[in-house]
Amino acid sequence: MAGLLDFMKRLGTDAELAKAYQDNPKGVLNDTDLSQAEKDALLSGDLDKVKALSGAEDVNMTHIVITSFEE
Template identity: 40%
Template sequence: MSTLNDFLQKLSSDADFMAAFQQDPETVMEEAELTDQEKEAIRSGDKDKLTAMTGDTRIYKKNVKEFV
């Protein structure tokens, strides 16, 4: 997995991936090779930070609110 966008998309479209994330988010983020900044943005659930990082103003609505 190469980007934060891919990670967020997979969370919303892959039930097994979401279940693994809910069980152990730190391991799943580490295995996805997210940067420390990306991990912190996900942990915080900060809509503005995630939007700035992904460049997608809809990413929060589509993917993030489901798990934060």
């Protein structure tokens, strides 16, 4: 359970990982040691499954990416 929760925390704090996940979620997940059920839950966006597999009751899922471009 800690693996999924740790991965989700890293997605929220590691900009490079978040960008890679945005571009290729399956590829990023294939490079983790998460179980197939955990990977499937994240990819499906099924919040109830993610909560159950992570052990965290207070899980919220968003998919917001803020990008800054310099001119």
